[in-house]
């Protein structure tokens with residue numbers, strides 16, 4: 430199925446690149462001799478297929494029905510839940526909208542865009558209430574950026590967590606986001622000189638809110654109304670969300686209804702009780718906005734089993750809240766030696782970057798790792814280094830190198846080395 434398709438594509442690239450293996454080494458097990466049997470005419474080739482508009486809104490093939498968001502199970506509070514992106518089944522860097530991870534503190538409100546309003550007030554010259562029509566009339570931009578929950582991979586703080594790439598790393602997606610630069614709207618209302626922070630509040634029943642530094646708001650924050658070419662999906666903030674490139678997902682407030690400009694942070698629940706990082710000395714880090722440099726191998730991963738030894742393309746994703754990914758190293762021997770992976774174009778600012786490396790698995794047990802380095806020179810840390818610096822009490826911002834162990838029977842597990 431999808432696995433075979435992928436390794437076929439990888440095999441062709443491998444041969445094109447002439448990476449040192451002759452075709453004889455690909456193994457007789459792959460494919461069938463074309464002369465061995467006549468090509469059958471399948472039933473679907475004998476009658477006309479489904480008409481156009483079979484699905485007015487297109488759907489994936491029924492054979493892809495297992496490629497869906499998944500969750501670890503419902504949380505105790507109504508509406509407080511999340512679902513993870515099936516990173517193991519995706520190609521390239523864009524997450525299809527229907528597979529973008531979800532994190533809701535109080536469920537998904539159904540908001541009529543005609544009735545939705547964005548109030549901008551506080552330390553401004555002209556307090557203003559915007560309709561969606563007002564916002565959509567303003568000059569727009571489209572940008573491709575990742576979105577990652579700072580709780581992503583949080584289970585790894587205390588040792589190898591979940592035995593699934595989707596469940597361990599799937600609070601991560603990458604979309605094209607379209608909207609109005611927040612700076613444009615702030616110019617409309619006129620910030621007073623003491624203005625330094627902005628409270629962003631959602632219209633969900635959690636009224637989820639965060640304090641945003643004015644510098645970020647004026648730099649590259651977006652008021653987003655579209656995602657991957659169409660209006661936002663309800664679960665991602667329809668009709669309007671804030672989007673802060675490279676910052677923790679929590680700050681990209683969905684169903685955005687209010688921006689209040691103040692002179693200091695507002696100390697909301699989500700930046701005091703939650704979304705702070707406890708340190709070994711009993712203090713906590715607060716306002717840890719940036720998502721640090723990180724990468725993960727998406728194939729092979731625990732969600733697959735390697736059926737036989739031979740050629741595979743190791744593939745994965747790297748990203749950094751600091752800008753662009755410069756290099757990704759891959760180890761096929763548990764970190765003893767490293768090879769530079771190929772980065773697939775495009776390599777964009779604060780977007781997922783796809784990397785790959787041809788690999789011939791000799792059938793021996795081994796550990797696979799990837800290590801990302803960004804354009805600022807930041808190197809993705811080892812789990813040990815991260816825990817030494819931050820202790821075990823953090824829930825957020827785990828960005829260490831991920832190790833996948835491949836056993837002799839092809840089973841892949843989550844380990845820390």
Ligand SMILES: Nc1nc2c(c(=O)[nH]1)N[C@H]1C(S)=C(S)[C@@H](COP(=O)(O)O)O[C@H]1N2
Pocket residue numbers: 529530531532533534535576577578579630631632633635636637664665666677678679680681682683684
């Ligand atoms: N209003 C509101 N905004 C919110 C949330 C929420 O529950 N309510 N969840 C936040 C969290 S914790 C994350 S990680 C992202 C998730 O965005 P997504 O569901 O579109 O992936 O939205 C953030 N914005």
Ligand SMILES: [Mo]
Pocket residue numbers: 532577578579580678679
């Ligand atoms: Mo989050």
